[in-house]
Amino acid sequence: MENTKQLTTMMNADDTNTLYFSRILSMLRYGVLTVLAIIFFVPIFGTILTSLRTIKDISQNGAWTIPDAIIFDNLITAAGRLVPNLQASALITIPAVLGTCLVAAMASYALSRLRFRGRVVVFLGLVAGGFIPVHIQLIPVFKLMNAIGLYDTYTGLILTHIMRQIPISVLILTNFFNTVPGELREAARIDGASEFGTFFRIFLPLTRPALAALFIFLFTWIWNDLLWGLVLTQSPELKPVTVGILSFQGEFAIEWPMLAAGAIIATLPTVVVFLAFQRHFIKGLTMGSVKG
Amino acid sequence: MSRFDKITPWLFLSPALALYLVLGVWPILQSISLSFTDTVGIREPGDFIGLDNFVELPDDVYFTDALKNTLKWIIFNLTVPTSLALFLAVILNEAFGSRVFKTVFFIPLAISMPVIGIIWLWIYQPNIGLLDQLLSMVGLDDLSQQWLGPTYGLAAVMIAGAWRQTAFSMVIFLAGLTSVPLDLIEAAKIDGANRWQTFWSIIIPMLRPATTIVISSTVISALLATEIVLTMTKGGPFGTTDVMGHRMYTETFWNYNFGYGASIGVVIALIAAVIVVPYLSRMNSLQEQDWG
Numbered sequence: 228m229e230n231t232k233q234l235t236t237m238m239n240a241d242d243t244n245t246l247y248f249s250r251i252l253s254m255l256r257y258g259v260l261t262v263l264a265i266i267f268f269v270p271i272f273g274t275i276l277t278s279l280r281t282i283k284d285i286s287q288n289g290a291w292t293i294p295d296a297i298i299f300d301n302l303i304t305a306a307g308r309l310v311p312n313l314q315a316s317a318l319i320t321i322p323a324v325l326g327t328c329l330v331a332a333m334a335s336y337a338l339s340r341l342r343f344r345g346r347v348v349v350f351l352g353l354v355a356g357g358f359i360p361v362h363i364q365l366i367p368v369f370k371l372m373n374a375i376g377l378y379d380t381y382t383g384l385i386l387t388h389i390m391r392q393i394p395i396s397v398l399i400l401t402n403f404f405n406t407v408p409g410e411l412r413e414a415a416r417i418d419g420a421s422e423f424g425t426f427f428r429i430f431l432p433l434t435r436p437a438l439a440a441l442f443i444f445l446f447t448w449i450w451n452d453l454l455w456g457l458v459l460t461q462s463p464e465l466k467p468v469t470v471g472i473l474s475f476q477g478e479f480a481i482e483w484p485m486l487a488a489g490a491i492i493a494t495l496p497t498v499v500v501f502l503a504f505q506r507h508f509i510k511g512l513t514m515g516s517v518k519g
Numbered sequence: 520m521s522r523f524d525k526i527t528p529w530l531f532l533s534p535a536l537a538l539y540l541v542l543g544v545w546p547i548l549q550s551i552s553l554s555f556t557d558t559v560g561i562r563e564p565g566d567f568i569g570l571d572n573f574v575e576l577p578d579d580v581y582f583t584d585a586l587k588n589t590l591k592w593i594i595f596n597l598t599v600p601t602s603l604a605l606f607l608a609v610i611l612n613e614a615f616g617s618r619v620f621k622t623v624f625f626i627p628l629a630i631s632m633p634v635i636g637i638i639w640l641w642i643y644q645p646n647i648g649l650l651d652q653l654l655s656m657v658g659l660d661d662l663s664q665q666w667l668g669p670t671y672g673l674a675a676v677m678i679a680g681a682w683r684q685t686a687f688s689m690v691i692f693l694a695g696l697t698s699v700p701l702d703l704i705e706a707a708k709i710d711g712a713n714r715w716q717t718f719w720s721i722i723i724p725m726l727r728p729a730t731t732i733v734i735s736s737t738v739i740s741a742l743l744a745t746e747i748v749l750t751m752t753k754g755g756p757f758g759t760t761d762v763m764g765h766r767m768y769t770e771t772f773w774n775y776n777f778g779y780g781a782s783i784g785v786v787i788a789l790i791a792a793v794i795v796v797p798y799l800s801r802m803n804s805l806q807e808q809d810w811g
Contacts (some may be wrong), residue, residue, distance in 0.1 A: 236539055255665070256610050256613070256614055257614065259610065260607075260610060260611070260614060260617075260620050263607065263624075264620050264623045264624065267623055267624055267627070267682070267685075268623050268626075268641060269649075270639065270649075270682065271626065271638075273641070273642065273649040274638050274641065277641065277649075277742065281683050285647060286647060288651050288705075289655075290647070290648075290649055290652045291649070291652055291653060291656055325802075328578075329534075330534045330535045330538065331535060333531045333532070333534060333535065333536035334531060334532045334534075334536070336531055337527075337528040337529075337531035337532050338532075341528040341531070341678060343525070343528040343529075346528075346810070348537070349532065352606045353535065353536075353539060354538060355795075356543055356544075358739065358791055358792075358795040358798075359543065359788065359791070360548065360739075360743050360764075360784070360787045360788050360791050361743070362743070362745070362764055362767045362783070362784040362787045362788070363546070363547050363550045363551075363784040363785060363787065363788040364542075364543065364546040364547065364550065365767075365771065365772075365783075365784070366550060366553060366771055366777055366780060366784070367545070367546030367547075367549035367550055367553070368542060368546050368782055369545065369561070370549075370561055371542070373561060379730065386538060386542060388544055389538055390538045390539055390543045391543075393535050393539050393543075394539075397535065402735035422527050422531075426531070426687055443640065447628070450630075450631070451630070451631035451632065452627075453631065453632055453746045453749070453750075454745060454746060454768070457772070458772065469631050469632075469633050469634075470633075471632055472631075472633050472634060472637065473750065476633075476637060476750075483641050483648075485646070486637055486640075486641065487637075487638075487641060489637070490637045492630060493631070493633075493634050494629070494630045494634045496787070497629045497630070497631070498626065498629045500629070501621070501625070501626070501628070501629035502629075504579050505622060505625065508625075508628075508629075509625070509690055509694075511689060512628070512687075512690050512691075513690060513694035
C-alpha cells in the first residue's frame with residue numbers, strides 16, 4: 228500500500244531519478260527479506276525433508292538432496308509413540324486455558340470496573356508475578372503437590388499453569404476492560420442485574436475478541452511448557468508432549484529422520500493453531516508482552 | 520454503599536488471588552527459607568545453615584561458569600536478535616504483501632523449546648547434520664566445526680534460541696511501529712529527510728515503549744534460558760554451555776540438593792527483580808495515567 232502511494236507521489240513529482248532510486252530500494256528490500264526469510268525457514272524445511280526419508284538415504288545422498296523415496300513411516304511411527312503425550316497435553320492445556328480465562332476475567336472485571344481500596348496494589352502485585360522466575364517456585368510447588376497428593380496428576384499441573392498465567396492474563400484483560408464504556412455496566416445495574424449477572428451476561432460476551440486472543444496465546448504458551456511437565460509428572464501417560472519428545476529423543480538417539488518426525492508431530496498442534504489464528508496470537512502477545 | 524458492595528470486588532478477585540498466593544507467592548517465601556538450609560531431597564527438612572549456600576556459590580566453578588554464560592547470553596540477546604528484529608520489523612512494516620513473510624518469521628514462536636532443541640541438534644550434527652551438509656554442498660567444508668563442542672557450543676545454543684527470540688521481539692517492534700503515524704514520516708520526507716534521518720529522529724523515539732518491553736523481556740528470557748540447554752546439551756561439554764537456570768534445575772532435580780538449588784533460584788529471582796524494576800515503574804506510571 229504505502230509503496231504504491233510512495234511511487235505515485237514520486238511520479239507526480241516527475242523526478243525520474245528518485246523514482247529509479249525508490250525502485251531499486253524496493254527491490255533491495257524484497258531481496259533482503261527473501262534471503263532472511265529463507266534463512267529463518269531453512270530449519271523447518273530441513274526438518275520436514277529429513278522426516279520423509281531414511282537415515283540410509285541421508286548418509287548416501289546427503290540431507291539436502293531429493294529423497295530416493297518419500298516415506299511416511301517415520302511420521303507414522305512418531306505419531307503412534309507421541310499420541311498419548313499429545314492427548315495428555317490437550318487434557319492439561321485446554322482446562323488450564325479455560326480456567327485461566329475465567330479466573331483472570333473475574334479478577335480483571337473487579338480491577339477495571341469496581342472501585343475499592345487497594346485496587347492498584349492488587350493489580351501491580353498480580354502483574355508483577357509475570358516476572359517471577361519459575362526457578363524460585365519449582366521446588367516448593369513440587370513439594371506442595373507431593374504433600375497434598377496432586378503430584379503426578381492433571382489437576383496439579385492445571386492449577387500450576389493457571390497460577391503462572393494469571394499475571395499476564397490479568398494485564399491483558401484489565402487493559403481491555405478499561406476500554407469498554409462504563410455506561411453499559413451502570414445501565415445493567417440500574418435494571419436490577421446483580422454484579423455477577425452483569426459480568427457473565429453483559430461483560431463476558433462483549434470481551435470475546437480479547438478472550439479469543441488470550442485463549443490462542445495461552446494455548447500455545449501452556450502447551451509448549453516443558454519445566455512444569457518435567458517436575459510435576461512421573462507416569463508416562465501423564466507426561467505432556469514436550470516431555471514425551473525428550474523420552475522419544477532418548478529412545479531414538481541418533482535416528483535423525485525419526486527425531487525430525489517426532490519434532491514435527493509434537494509441534495503440529497501449536498503450529499496449526501498458530502497458522503489458523505495468527506491474528507489472535509499476535510494480538511494476545513502484544514497485549515501482554517511481559518514475558519519472553 | 521452496602522456491605523455487599525464492599526465484598527463484591529474481593530469475591531471476583533478471590534479465585535485468582537487464592538491460586539496466586541498459595542501456588543505463586545507462598546512458594547517464593549519457602550524457596551527463600553529453603554535456601555538457608557542444607558536440605559537434600561524431599562523427605563527431611565535440612566538444618567539451618569544461614570548464608571552458607573550463598574557463600575559457597577562464588578567458589579562453585581559449575582555455578583560461576585553458568586553465571587558467566589548467562590551474562591554472555593544476555594549480551595548476545597540484547598544485540599543480535601534485538602537488532603535483527605528491529606531491522607526486520609522496520610522493513611516488514613513498509614513492505615507490500617508482507618503477510619507471508621511475517622508468517623515465516625513468526626512460526627518459531629509456536630514451537631516449543633524441546634522441539635527447537637531437537638531441530639537445531641540435527642542442524643549442528645557433525646558431518647551428517649544439516650549445516651555441515653549445506654557447507655559441503657557449496658564447497659565450504661573447511662568451515663565445518665564441532666558446532667556443539669567446547670568452543671562454539673554456547674554460541675550454537677544461543678543462535679538456536681535467537682531463532683525464536685527474534686520472532687518475539689519483532690512482534691513487539693511491529694506493534695510499536697503501528698503507532699508511528701505515517702503522516703509524520705511522509706512529512707519528514709517532504710521536508711527532505713532521508714531514510715536514515717527518519718529512522719533515528721522519528722521511528723526510534725516513537726518506538727521507545729516497545730523497546731523497553733523488548734529489552735526487559737529479552738534479558739529475562741536469556742536469564743531464564745533452561746529448556747533449550749536441557750534439550751540440546753545439558754550444559755556440556757564440561758559445563759561450557761551451562762546457564763544458571765539449567766544449573767538450578769540440575770542441582771535440584773538431578774543432584775537433589777534442594778537447599779543449594781533454592782539458593783541459585785533466589786539469585787536468579789534477585790537478578791530478574793533488578794532487571795524488571797524499570798519496566799514495572801513504567802507500567803505503574805501508565806496505570807496512574809489511565810485512572811487519572
